[in-house]
Amino acid sequence: MASSNPNSRPYVPLPAAFVERVAAGLPGLAESLDTEAPVSVRFNPGKPFDRPERFAAVEPVPWAGPGEAGYLTERPVFTADPVFHGGAYYVQEAGSMFVGWLLRQVRDALGERLRVLDLCAAPGGKTTHLASVVGPGGVVVANEVIRSRAKVLAENVQKWGSGNVAVVSNDPAEFGSRLPALFDAVVVDAPCSGEGMFRKDYGARAEWSPENVQLCAARGRRIVSDAWGALRPGGVLVYSTCTFNAAENEENVRWIAEELGGEVLTFGDSLPDEGIVPGFAAGRPAGWHFYPHRVRSEGFFAAAIRKSGRLSDGAAGRFRVSKGLTPLSRNERCEVGRWISAGSEIEHFATGGDGTVYGFSTPLAEMVAALQNSRFHLLYSGVQFGEMIRGGLKPGPALALYAGLNRTAVPVADLSEAEALEYLRKGTSPTLLSPDKFCEGLNIVLCRRIALGWNKRIGRRCNNLYPSAWRILHY
Numbered sequence: 001m002a003s004s005n006p007n008s009r010p011y012v013p014l015p016a017a018f019v020e021r022v023a024a025g026l027p028g029l030a031e032s033l034d035t036e037a038p039v040s041v042r043f044n045p046g047k048p049f050d051r052p053e054r055f056a057a058v059e060p061v062p063w064a065g066p067g068e069a070g071y072l073t074e075r076p077v078f079t080a081d082p083v084f085h086g087g088a089y090y091v092q093e094a095g096s097m098f099v100g101w102l103l104r105q106v107r108d109a110l111g112e113r114l115r116v117l118d119l120c121a122a123p124g125g126k127t128t129h130l131a132s133v134v135g136p137g138g139v140v141v142a143n144e145v146i147r148s149r150a151k152v153l154a155e156n157v158q159k160w161g162s163g164n165v166a167v168v169s170n171d172p173a174e175f176g177s178r179l180p181a182l183f184d185a186v187v188v189d190a191p192c193s194g195e196g197m198f199r200k201d202y203g204a205r206a207e208w209s210p211e212n213v214q215l216c217a218a219r220g221r222r223i224v225s226d227a228w229g230a231l232r233p234g235g236v237l238v239y240s241t242c243t244f245n246a247a248e249n250e251e252n253v254r255w256i257a258e259e260l261g262g263e264v265l266t267f268g269d270s271l272p273d274e275g276i277v278p279g280f281a282a283g284r285p286a287g288w289h290f291y292p293h294r295v296r297s298e299g300f301f302a303a304a305i306r307k308s309g310r311l312s313d314g315a316a317g318r319f320r321v322s323k324g325l326t327p328l329s330r331n332e333r334c335e336v337g338r339w340i341s342a343g344s345e346i347e348h349f350a351t352g353g354d355g356t357v358y359g360f361s362t363p364l365a366e367m368v369a370a371l372q373n374s375r376f377h378l379l380y381s382g383v384q385f386g387e388m389i390r391g392g393l394k395p396g397p398a399l400a401l402y403a404g405l406n407r408t409a410v411p412v413a414d415l416s417e418a419e420a421l422e423y424l425r426k427g428t429s430p431t432l433l434s435p436d437k438f439c440e441g442l443n444i445v446l447c448r449r450i451a452l453g454w455n456k457r458i459g460r461r462c463n464n465l466y467p468s469a470w471r472i473l474h475y
C-alpha cells in the first residue's frame, strides 16, 4: 500500500497552551505522548495470506471484528513485506478502527447494500475498512478534495481490491447539492488540529496553536453542513477527528445535532469496555475519546449522529444509464467474465471512452451513474479490468489485485519474498526473476498467497508488468 514516512525526530516539546488547556484536565495524557506508540494492522477479509511469525499471535484490537485486526509486538519495515503491497493488510491506528465498529452497530438497521460516503478519505484507512464492513454488495464513495492525495487514495483502493469503491475528488458542498439523500451513512473524518498524533508526529506539535484549533473546529462544521444534504433522513453521520479538544469534538457534535437536526447515538452496553472515554456536551452524550493513556492507540474521537426524519429507501435506482460508459457486447462479456471467480458480485461490464474495461456490482453501477450524471470527478471505480484488444482482454494491474480474481485464468508464479520484492521494484535480476519461474505467456505473480501483479514470459525474456508508478524504491 502507499504510505508516508514517519517523522525523523528532533524532539519538539508539547505546546504549553495545549498542556494548559487540554492535557491538564486529563492526568497521564501528557506523559503518554512521550512513550512508544503501539503498532496495529487491519487484515483484508478478502485476502487471506500466509502469516510469518510477527503476525502469528497478534493481540486483537478490542473494538475490531473477530480476527479483523491486531497489535504487533514491534514495527516491521512494512515496505519490505510484499503482501503489504498486495493489500493483505492496512497499517492503521487502533482508535481509527472504531469507525468500523460504529458502522457495524447501525448497519443492519440501515438496510442491505449500504451506500456510504467517506467524505475526507485520503489516504484510505477508513475507506478500506468501510469497504470491508459493507461487503461486496455495498458501496463506498471515497472522496478526497486534494487531487494529489486522491491519487494515493485510488492506489490504496485498487490494492485493497474489494471492488465496491468509487473514488472521486470534489468539494464537500457538491455532494450536498447534487446528490440529495443518496447515502445511508456519511463518514466525515475531519481535517483537524492533530493533537492525537502528537506522539508520532512532532510536526503536529510544531503546527498546533489555539487559533488553529478554532479554525479546524469551524472547518469541521462547514464540511458537515455542506455534505449534510447527501445523507438520507434516518441515515447516520459518523464524525471523527484525531484530536482531543472539545471545540473540534463534543462541541461540534452538539452543534451538528442541534443545528442540522439529529440524535447522538450511544449504544448502551454494546460499547467495548476497554478504556474508551465518553464525551459530553452540556451534560449530554457527544461521542467517545481514545486517549493514549487509557487505550492502546493514538488519540482519536468519534461520534455517530442519526439524521432526523423518516427512514426511507433513499435514492437507489434513480440513475440507470451512465454517460460515458458503453456496455460490452455478449462475446466481450464472456471473455471478461472468465477472469473473475464464481462468487464475485460483479455483474456489469462497460468500456470508458479510452477503451478501458470496468466491472461493477449492480449497486456500484447505479452509484457510478449517479456520480457521472452529476458531473463528479471520478478517478477510479469498481474494478478496472484492462483493455479489450481484438476481442481478448489485456488485463490491467487492478485486476490482479482484485480479491475476486479467478486465479485459474492464467498460470500462477509463486515467488519467494526476495523474488517478489525484486518484482515489486521492477528489478531485472536474472537470478531472482529467472524466466524458469514463469510459464510461457501471461502469469499471475503471487507471494504468500497474495496476488501482486502480472508478468509475461516470451521465450527467455520476462516482461514485468508491475506499474512503474507503484514500483517500490526503498525497503
Ligand code: SAM
Pocket (backbone or CB within 6 Å): 096, 119, 120, 121, 122, 123, 124, 125, 126, 127, 144, 145, 146, 149, 172, 189, 190, 191, 192, 219, 223
Ligand atoms: N480518512 C482518512 C483515513 O482514514 O485515511 C484520513 C483523512 S484526514 C484526517 C482528513 C482529510 O481531509 C485529508 O485527506 C485532507 O486532505 C482532507 N481535507 C482537507 N481540507 C478539507 C476540506 N476543506 N474539505 C474536505 N476535506 C478536506
